[in-house]
Amino acid sequence: MNDSPARKILALxxxxxxxxxxxxxxxxxxxxxxxxxxxxxxxxxHLGLHISPDIDTLLYTLSGQNNQELGWGLAGExxxxxxxxxxxxxxxWFRLGDRDLATHLWxxxxxxxxxxxxxxxxxxxxxxxxxxAVHPMTEDSVRTAVHSDEGELPFQEYFVxxxxxxxxxxxxxxxxxxxxxxxxxxxxxxxxxxxxxxICPSNPFVSVDPILRIEGMYHxxxxxDAPIIAVSPIVAGMAIKGPAAKMMAELGMPxxxxxxxxxxxxxxxxxxxxFVIDQSDATLASDIRSIGIDVAITPTIMKTLQDKQQLxxxxxxxxxxxx
Amino acid sequence: MNDSPARKILALxxxxxxxxxxxxxxxxxxxxxxxxxxxxxxxxxHLGLHISPDIDTLLYTLSGQNNQELGWGLAGExxxxxxxxxxxxxxxWFRLGDRDLATHLWxxxxxxxxxxxxxxxxxxxxxxxxxxAVHPMTEDSVRTAVHSDEGELPFQEYFVxxxxxxxxxxxxxxxxxxxxxxxxxxxxxxxxxxxxxxICPSNPFVSVDPILRIEGMYHxxxxxDAPIIAVSPIVAGMAIKGPAAKMMAELGMPxxxxxxxxxxxxxxxxxxxxFVIDQSDATLASDIRSIGIDVAITPTIMKTLQDKQQLxxxxxxxxxxxx
Numbered sequence: 001m002n003d004s005p006a007r008k009i010l011a012l013x014x015x016x017x018x019x020x021x022x023x024x025x026x027x028x029x030x031x032x033x034x035x036x037x038x039x040x041x042x043x044x045x046h047l048g049l050h051i052s053p054d055i056d057t058l059l060y061t062l063s064g065q066n067n068q069e070l071g072w073g074l075a076g077e078x079x080x081x082x083x084x085x086x087x088x089x090x091x092x093w094f095r096l097g098d099r100d101l102a103t104h105l106w107x108x109x110x111x112x113x114x115x116x117x118x119x120x121x122x123x124x125x126x127x128x129x130x131x132x133a134v135h136p137m138t139e140d141s142v143r144t145a146v147h148s149d150e151g152e153l154p155f156q157e158y159f160v161x162x163x164x165x166x167x168x169x170x171x172x173x174x175x176x177x178x179x180x181x182x183x184x185x186x187x188x189x190x191x192x193x194x195x196x197x198x199i200c201p202s203n204p205f206v207s208v209d210p211i212l213r214i215e216g217m218y219h220x221x222x223x224x225d226a227p228i229i230a231v232s233p234i235v236a237g238m239a240i241k242g243p244a245a246k247m248m249a250e251l252g253m254p255x256x257x258x259x260x261x262x263x264x265x266x267x268x269x270x271x272x273x274x275f276v277i278d279q280s281d282a283t284l285a286s287d288i289r290s291i292g293i294d295v296a297i298t299p300t301i302m303k304t305l306q307d308k309q310q311l312x313x314x315x316x317x318x319x320x321x322x323x
Numbered sequence: 324m325n326d327s328p329a330r331k332i333l334a335l336x337x338x339x340x341x342x343x344x345x346x347x348x349x350x351x352x353x354x355x356x357x358x359x360x361x362x363x364x365x366x367x368x369h370l371g372l373h374i375s376p377d378i379d380t381l382l383y384t385l386s387g388q389n390n391q392e393l394g395w396g397l398a399g400e401x402x403x404x405x406x407x408x409x410x411x412x413x414x415x416w417f418r419l420g421d422r423d424l425a426t427h428l429w430x431x432x433x434x435x436x437x438x439x440x441x442x443x444x445x446x447x448x449x450x451x452x453x454x455x456a457v458h459p460m461t462e463d464s465v466r467t468a469v470h471s472d473e474g475e476l477p478f479q480e481y482f483v484x485x486x487x488x489x490x491x492x493x494x495x496x497x498x499x500x501x502x503x504x505x506x507x508x509x510x511x512x513x514x515x516x517x518x519x520x521x522i523c524p525s526n527p528f529v530s531v532d533p534i535l536r537i538e539g540m541y542h543x544x545x546x547x548d549a550p551i552i553a554v555s556p557i558v559a560g561m562a563i564k565g566p567a568a569k570m571m572a573e574l575g576m577p578x579x580x581x582x583x584x585x586x587x588x589x590x591x592x593x594x595x596x597x598f599v600i601d602q603s604d605a606t607l608a609s610d611i612r613s614i615g616i617d618v619a620i621t622p623t624i625m626k627t628l629q630d631k632q633q634l635x636x637x638x639x640x641x642x643x644x645x646x
Contacts, residue, residue, distance in 0.1 A: 088451075106408060109370050127410075
């Protein structure tokens with residue numbers, strides 16, 4: 001008999017970029033050893049359906065159903081409903097595939113039936129055969145508003161409808177003061193189970209910040225007796241995926257891994273133990289160390305499953321995780 | 324200048340059987356000369372969507388989009404969303420095709436946005452290119468409950484999920500006392516425009532009765548100075564479509580066109596001027612006349628568009644409709 005509870009890794013993730021590392025982690029860790037807390041500030045109601053883009057990206061990626069050509073949505077997707085909706089003059093700027101619609105219908109019905117988003121997400125993960133726990137950061141409504149040169153835009157209007165074209169000046173997470181953290185995440189953080197925390201290479205401003213700003217999250221993470229390791233989403237001055245680099249430029253920040261590390265150090269003092277940067281950014285290491293964060297250098301661009309597993313193993317190696 | 328308003332035909336219809344005659348009428352009448360008031364007591368909320376099966380059958384049939392092989396839904400339909408929902412363990416007994424889903428999403432969003440069912444239906448009809456006006460009987464919730472040997476069943480549970488297998492003992496239209504008639508229908512009935520009313524060969528008990536029992540509908544129809552002509556849904560002791568014959572047997576009624584005429588005569592005295600029966604039921608004519616309803620005899624089975632147009636012209640002929 002082993003009388004200590006199983007050790008776990010907790011990952012913080014937004015959508016596509018984060019899901020890649022989460023997949024790497026889940027594929028090298030034992031079953032049930034990975035929990036992922038996911039940004040829900042991108043969630044929105046569309047066509048009467050509750051859409052959770054980041055959660056769905058995690059679910060689809062971890063279950064091997066994600067569409068690798070599109071970079072979002074489900075593999076083998078069809079678009080009959082969107083075509084018919086277009087014929088009706090309906091809103092089709094947010095492309096919901098026919099198979100993807102089933103997820104939103106199932107979720108919306110379950111929420112309308114009184115289940116919370118955490119339980120609904122658990123159920124979906126189970127029904128998709130995942131052994132990784134996927135946790136919404138909160139069950140309450142938090143909605144990112146993008147402040148831009150075109151005024152305030154709801155996140156999906158900025159991200160999908162306007163394809164990140166407006167110039168951003170800041171972000172607001174509406175409802176975040178009142179939002180309660182997902183109790184399952186807080187329980188895990190307060191347990192002795194957490195062997196390490198990985199902040200995935202997700203957008204710091206619109207994916208990771210909402211998670212870290214949920215009431216109690218930052219302090220609960222600070223109190224965890226385990227390494228907290230973030231992976232830079234910026235490599236060689238570019239974002240691997242999404243608008244992070246464009247946002248940094250528009251916010252007047254240098255587009256560097258260093259600036260991401262500084263953002264985390266200023267906003268969440270003492271949070272990061274180690275910042276993982278790409279080998280192409282090795283020259284930034286001393287500047288990052290000078291703000292009190294250890295640096296680890298490795299290839300971080302994840303194209304293949306092997307890339308994802310390599311980065312996962314590298315990150316876990318710093319945690320001395322005993323599976 | 325013609326100073327009298329255009330003459331119109333008003334049809335009362337349920338789903339498939341009624342839609343056939345409505346299509347015949349619309350294809351022989353001038354544009355804008357047909358209004359159809361449609362049963363909404365089969366409507367229900369499913370997967371969080373407002374589904375109006377009879378309205379959709381009318382819209383799809385009149386716009387030439389109906390699936391003639393299945394007998395319901397849209398032609399060229401695909402089932403990706405239902406397949407994916409089945410994989411999630413969701414409810415798939417009510418088959419919503421991918422293209423059909425667009426209609427329900429559009430309607431549900433419009434209703435959630437504050438439009439009434441009448442305006443939403445008008446909009447859908449316009450967007451599908453119809454010149455026929457399609458009116459829900461009411462904008463209020465009326466829901467048929469089937470009393471059966473398996474207890475009380477919501478209509479779609481009886482009709483689709485249980486495929487009409489339970490033995491019926493009666494019907495209840497929940498909410499009908501409080502439901503207000505569609506004002507556009509009442510305005511039309513009170514105008515001088517109505518040249519005739521056609522009660523389509525729809526199920527008398529679950530399609531036509533709900534329409535006629537909406538507050539004020541029967542009396543407004545009685546007051547119309549134009550022929551009211553019903554077409555029998557029972558031909559040679561069988562229902563052309565749906566469970567009407569089975570219901571009549573279970574309710575202890577003879578399964579005949581005569582029994583349908585008697586039902587209308589008892590429930591709505593003085594309503595019908597003429598009952599159209601199939602040539603195969605010609606021997607019933609004198610019995611029907613004996614209850615005070617004229618009889619007209621013609622082929623009533625509508626397989627081809629020509630069949631539909633023939634029956635439409637035959638019915639209109641009795642109205643001396645001047646197009």
